Amino acid sequence: MPLKAALSDELTAVTAGRVRFAEPMRLHTTMRVGGPAEVWAEPQSEEELRRLLAIADQEKMPVTVVGGGANLLVRDEGIPGLVLHMGHPFFHGCRRESSRLFVGAGLPLEWLVRRATQEGLSGLEFLAGVPGRMGGAVRMNAGTHDDDGALHQTGDVVRSIRMMDRQGQLRHIPKKLAGFAYRTSRLEGAIVLEAELELVPGDKEEIAGRVKRLWEYKRRTQDWSAPSSGCIFKNPSKEQPAGWLIDRAGLKGFSVGCASVSRIHSNFIINTGGAGASDVFKLIEEIRARVDRRFGVKLELEVQVLPNESEGK
Numbered sequence: 233m234p235l236k237a238a239l240s241d242e243l244t245a246v247t248a249g250r251v252r253f254a255e256p257m258r259l260h261t262t263m264r265v266g267g268p269a270e271v272w273a274e275p276q277s278e279e280e281l282r283r284l285l286a287i288a289d290q291e292k293m294p295v296t297v298v299g300g301g302a303n304l305l306v307r308d309e310g311i312p313g314l315v316l317h318m319g320h321p322f323f324h325g326c327r328r329e330s331s332r333l334f335v336g337a338g339l340p341l342e343w344l345v346r347r348a349t350q351e352g353l354s355g356l357e358f359l360a361g362v363p364g365r366m367g368g369a370v371r372m373n374a375g376t377h378d379d380d381g382a383l384h385q386t387g388d389v390v391r392s393i394r395m396m397d398r399q400g401q402l403r404h405i406p407k408k409l410a411g412f413a414y415r416t417s418r419l420e421g422a423i424v425l426e427a428e429l430e431l432v433p434g435d436k437e438e439i440a441g442r443v444k445r446l447w448e449y450k451r452r453t454q455d456w457s458a459p460s461s462g463c464i465f466k467n468p469s470k471e472q473p474a475g476w477l478i479d480r481a482g483l484k485g486f487s488v489g490c491a492s493v494s495r496i497h498s499n500f501i502i503n504t505g506g507a508g509a510s511d512v513f514k515l516i517e518e519i520r521a522r523v524d525r526r527f528g529v530k531l532e533l534e535v536q537v538l539p540n541e542s543e544g545k
């Protein structure tokens with residue numbers, strides 16, 4: 233049902249035009265799938281964000297936050313209500329105090345890694361080659377295994393988080409309240425505005441060398457040949473990572489429509505051109521069923537499905 237004209241006008245006025253209606257989400261996800269966001273808004277200040285939340289509350293619209301769209305699987309039906317994108321330069325801040333960086337939720341991770349390297353601050357090298365933005369990396373506790381096998385995660389370097397709740401209230405929480413765990417946090421429902429990161433001063437050349445090495449490692453081991461959302465499933469264990477299980481279940485290259493299990497990294501589903509979310513969901517179910525039959529392991533999704541039942545409530 234189209235939005236009431238008065239509501240569209242109000243949203244347009246609040247955001248000075250940075251709002252779009254029925255915006256295709258495939259334009260905002262790295263997998264290039266997903267139906268329309270009913271309202272797509274890019275606030276340019278915290279005050280604007282608060283006013284958008286107040287309108288959503290008044291109109292009983294669900295609210296969803298999207299960063300770089302690098303870990304999303306958006307249904308073909310699209311996302312009802314308000315989708316907030318923290319992409320405006322207002323949310324790109326990156327300020328140094330001693331060995332700490334205060335990083336805006338909208339800052340692309342690639343820029344963050346470059347800035348930390350220029351500042352001679354170590355601790356973020358593991359994010360080299362991880363697409364997305366700071367808010368998404370904090371919410372997901374994005375992490376990677378080093379080429380020497382050690383696991384590094386965003387939560388390891390977070391000291392505190394500034395965020396806004398759905399009622400527009402600002403909160404500043406220490407790391408221990410964020411509930412960081414493997415590829416998740418307890419921040420669902422909150423809107424991350426800024427993260428305070430505690431880093432370690434180091435030699436710029438050495439940091440740059442590690443960034444280069446890890447970036448090359450990622451390019452070698454992950455599939456960058458076609459659109460994807462990175463790893464689809466969480467790794468059930470270190471001994472039996474999801475990609476290994478999928479591979480051994482004989483699914484490398486297996487396809488539903490234009491959604492295929494990557495031949496380079498079996499935990500990636502790639503969009504070989506024009507896949508719909510329904511193709512991806514069918515493929516996910518097939519993978520789960522075959523891995524369960526063969527190994528008795530129930531794979532859990534890492535990718536965030538939108539809309540999801542608890543989101544925005």
Ligand SMILES: Cc1cc2nc3c(=O)[nH]c(=O)nc-3n(C[C@H](O)[C@H](O)[C@H](O)COP(=O)(O)OP(=O)(O)OC[C@H]3O[C@@H](n4cnc5c(N)ncnc54)[C@H](O)[C@@H]3O)c2cc1C
Pocket residue numbers: 262296297298299300301302303304318337361362363364365366367368369370371372373374375376419422423424425454455456460461462463536
């Ligand atoms: C090729 C490729 C390789 C990848 N490799 C890795 C990897 O090595 N390690 C890894 O961990 N991930 C990896 N990913 C996944 C992805 O890069 C990370 O999960 C990243 O942190 C997602 O950030 P984003 O800004 O794109 O978040 P989005 O995908 O936009 O959102 C992810 C979740 O975070 C929430 N969110 C986003 N912004 C905010 C905010 N400001 N406040 C509150 N919630 C928010 C969303 O609602 C959603 O639930 C890869 C993805 C691709 C495509």
